[in-house]
Amino acid sequence: MNITKIIQLLSDTGILGIVIFLFVAWFNRINPAVKTKIASNKSANQREVLGLLDNLASNAVHLLSASYEMPGDEKREKAVADVTSQLNGLGHNVDPAIISAAIEKAYQLMTTQNTVAQAKQAQFDEGQAAAEQAFADKEVQLTEQKAKADAVVATLNVPATTQAPTEGDAK
Known part of the structure; x- marks a missing residue:
């Protein structure tokens, strides 16, 4: 009964209308x-x-571009890990797919520029390819030499006893 008296008092003074108006205004505006x-x-x-x-x-992409001996997939994984670690250290939690896309974007942007790192990477790749080719050629050459040596070393047909006198035999 006490609540009814309070509502009646608010209604009589007009305060209830103001409260209802403010309540509606809050949700609408x-x-x-x-x-x-x-x-x-x-x-x-x-x-x-x-x-x-x-x-x-x-x-990250520019830093890792100087790691000539590291394959591209490893560079990408390291870049994603580094950037994720830095963002987490700053208190930001970003989806790894977004980080990977940002790494790819930075890489594409860098590859459209003619950088010293790209020239050095190209030289490294050419040198590595030449070394691998020289190694393959040497393996082929060694295999051929081994095959020739095996062909020359045939078993000799030597009889167990000889009929002819040998040096140092008495005549």
Whole structure:
């Protein structure tokens, strides 16, 4: 009964109407504005993280481009691991697929430029290919020499006893 008296008093003074008006205004105007502001701050934070991701990916790709002896797949895995570690260290949790895409974007951007690292990588790759070819040629040559040596070393047909006198026999 006490609650009914309070509601009656609020209704008589007009305060109940004001409370109902504010309640409706909150859900129609103020709440959506607050949600929009929160979403806007979230997207601004996401843009900031993606910008940071682009910079970290670019740095990782340029750093690993000088690792000539490392295969491309290992470079990619190391770049993704490095960037993920750096982002986690800064308190950002980013999907590994997005990080991998950023690494690929940085790589594609770098390969469109003519860098010293690319020239050195090309020289390294050519040298490695030449060394592998020389090794393969040497293996073929050694195999051929072994085959010739095996053909020359045939069993000799020597009789167990000889009829002719040998040196040092008495005549």
